[in-house]
Amino acid sequence: MNVTIRGRTRHFRTVAFDSGKNHVLLIEQRLLPHEFKIVPTRDFRETARAIKDMVVRGAGAIGATAAYGLAQGARAFRGNDLKRFRRHVETVYQTLKSARPTAVDPVNAMNQARVSMSAGETVAEQQALALAAAEEFANHDVQHCEAIGQHGAKLIRPGMKVLTHCNAGWLAFVDVGSATAPMYAAQAMGRKFHVYCDETRPRSQGATLTAWELAQQEISHQVIADNAAGHLMQRGEIDLVIVGSDRTLGRTGEVANKIGTYTKAVLAKRHGIPFYVAIPLSTIDWKLKSGFDIPIEQREESEVLGAWGITRRGQREYVRVANVGSGAYNAGFDVTPAELITGIITPAGIFKPPELWAKRNRLGQSEV
Ligand code: MRU
Numbered sequence: 001m002n003v004t005i006r007g008r009t010r011h012f013r014t015v016a017f018d019s020g021k022n023h024v025l026l027i028e029q030r031l032l033p034h035e036f037k038i039v040p041t042r043d044f045r046e047t048a049r050a051i052k053d054m055v056v057r058g059a060g061a062i063g064a065t066a067a068y069g070l071a072q073g074a075r076a077f078r079g080n081d082l083k084r085f086r087r088h089v090e091t092v093y094q095t096l097k098s099a100r101p102t103a104v105d106p107v108n109a110m111n112q113a114r115v116s117m118s119a120g121e122t123v124a125e126q127q128a129l130a131l132a133a134a135e136e137f138a139n140h141d142v143q144h145c146e147a148i149g150q151h152g153a154k155l156i157r158p159g160m161k162v163l164t165h166c167n168a169g170w171l172a173f174v175d176v177g178s179a180t181a182p183m184y185a186a187q188a189m190g191r192k193f194h195v196y197c198d199e200t201r202p203r204s205q206g207a208t209l210t211a212w213e214l215a216q217q218e219i220s221h222q223v224i225a226d227n228a229a230g231h232l233m234q235r236g237e238i239d240l241v242i243v244g245s246d247r248t249l250g251r252t253g254e255v256a257n258k259i260g261t262y263t264k265a266v267l268a269k270r271h272g273i274p275f276y277v278a279i280p281l282s283t284i285d286w287k288l289k290s291g292f293d294i295p296i297e298q299r300e301e302s303e304v305l306g307a308w309g310i311t312r313r314g315q316r317e318y319v320r321v322a323n324v325g326s327g328a329y330n331a332g333f334d335v336t337p338a339e340l341i342t343g344i345i346t347p348a349g350i351f352k353p354p355e356l357w358a359k360r361n362r363l364g365q366s367e368v
Helices: 044-052 059-075 082-097 105-117 123-155 181-188 205-216 229-234 261-271
Strands: 002-005 008-011 015-018 023-027 038-041 161-164 194-198 221-224 240-243 247-249 255-258 275-278 306-310 316-320 333-336 343-346 349-351
Touching: 002 205, 015 059, 015 123, 023 044, 023 059, 038 044, 044 059, 044 082, 059 082, 059 105, 059 123, 082 105, 082 123, 105 123, 123 181, 123 240, 123 275, 123 343, 123 349, 161 229, 194 205, 194 229, 205 221, 229 261, 240 255, 240 261, 255 261, 261 275, 261 333
Parallel strands: 161 194, 161 240, 194 221, 240 275, 275 343
Antiparallel strands: 002 008, 015 023, 023 038, 247 255, 255 333, 306 316, 343 349
16 A cells, blocks of 8 residues: 655555565554554564564454465575474464464465475475465455455445444555455545544554554544444444454354454444455355354453553653553454344455355365
């Protein structure tokens, strides 16, 4: 996406790779919207830490980061012994996989890369195949998001008010985004509409990242408190909800997404407002049979008990908000049942959640 800083516009991907230095290059998302900075990770452990600490976040973006991290780790191996190399790659895989548990994209991305690598007969061949697979995942991520935009744009009519939750924008992918893709495509078709961004406590990805993206793209928007959506829906101020997902079950159509998504889906149902989920194919989990089996990331209490912001002097600071001595519960994600979802916007078209399984061949899955 194009980013304009101090009057200068340049195109950036959220995740890239410097093959000469064997570094993964990431937009440091914890600094946004106050500072735009690209940071390198120098080895696979640093890459895993960047995922864990949310330098990079969002399903597709951490999928691409994990794929590049796998290639980075594989390429750092010295020697020709294939057995030792495989053991090393397994360590790299497990380290990156354990960085964040709910999103399935990193696992899907690295599994695809490992399948590609198995065609190589030498360490050098496998190292090259790992990088090619990571580049392919990143390019597919962009293409999938563009296709989501084309299918989803028809849902956004002129004058509509659209609600989104968290950040399923280009920062959550390699480019374009999933929930934002229909917005960007509708804007390119000349349609004017308004977006409400849920603030998305505790980490405020809506207030910081989605609002920044939409501002960069000059799309009319307002940040709302997480508790405001019901009020707006009741007054006819929201026509459509589009959110992303970190893991969507291909067998049941259940959707894991940022905590608070389920609440919005219940509210949308109550008010008869269409509720759509936008996903690339890498977000589909074809194995799990129930949303209750999705690992839900439990995060630090401090995220709920306080907030990060910027001081008047431009310094990034954490302030305690909650009562000193009180603890917090901080589940990062929730699961929305299929019956609350109007449709799933995929690169292959828009489907009702229960159709995913029946259409699995079209959705790129033939062998489950
Ligand atoms: O914790 P995060 O910021 O990595 O959460 C992921 C998300 O941004 C959202 O859940 C998003 O809606 C889906 S990711 C495309």
